[in-house]
Amino acid sequence: GGVGKTTLLGTINNKFKDEFDVVIWVVVSKDLQYKSIQDQILRRLRVDKEWANQTEEEKASSIDEILGQKKFVVLLDDLWSDVDLDKIGVPRPTQENKGSKIVFTTRSKEVCRYMSADDELKMDCLSTNEAWELFQNVVGEAPFKKDSEILTLAKKICEKCYGLPLAL
Template sequence: MLGFQFQGKDETTRAVELKQRLKKEMILIILDDIWKEVDLEKVGIPSKDDQKKCKIVLASRNEAVLRKDMGAQECFPIQHLSQEEAWHLFKKTAGDSVENNLELQPTAREVVKECEGLLPVAIVTIAKALKDESLAVWKNALEELRSSAPTNIREVEEKVYC
């Protein structure tokens, strides 16, 4: 979106290039679903001292990562979606494959129940992966979710766990 092309071949050179470019821009950087400390300088995001126009929003399930590891100035807790909100989001994303298929609905509701506590991006990703699939695929996905290993659901590992 910045219309920026890296010239350097290695990560360190690219980080320097990115940092120089970001210092010139008024930009909001959002790092979502942080699980451990991210060295912002190492990836080329300007430090607190260099942030004149650059603002950073960090999102994590672990407040300690934000406060202690990342030195966040303010934290705003966000609640998980309620079961009904998760079902509505899932149904809206999966569309007619859930809405109009009475045979599929009980399995779909169980899939959503297993998504409890997942981020909305995970719920949307799972719904998109299952949209227009057969009941057998849905049941397989449900078993994958129950075993806490949803890596065999198309696109879930790539978009949610990476």
């Protein structure tokens, strides 16, 4: 983790708000809970609270019915295993739902395969030079001008972060 998958998803979330009827961001994480995913989606859809007492199947039907009428983007962040979209109620993008999209982040190529991803974008760590540039941009030059030992120590810290932007 830490290469910027969630940050990229945030950019997608902000950039496409105006191009879709609804953009739904759901954090899934390691402990996959369909009820939690459904509840996050229904809250975002601003459905009245009647759904709170519905079964998972009823929630799935409600989600499918609402999203089936909209141009939507569902952003599923941090998948550790495949997610059954039918069980959640998220319809697959079709001509009927006007170019809707489902985007997810994962560390696993298997999850991409199980989820039948149309496109994959692999995010790699930064090179040593890119990592150092990022570090300098965040910290600024002032600390390095005060003491040459700080510069040496900062470069060692960058190396220990192995090009992971989040660690930097």
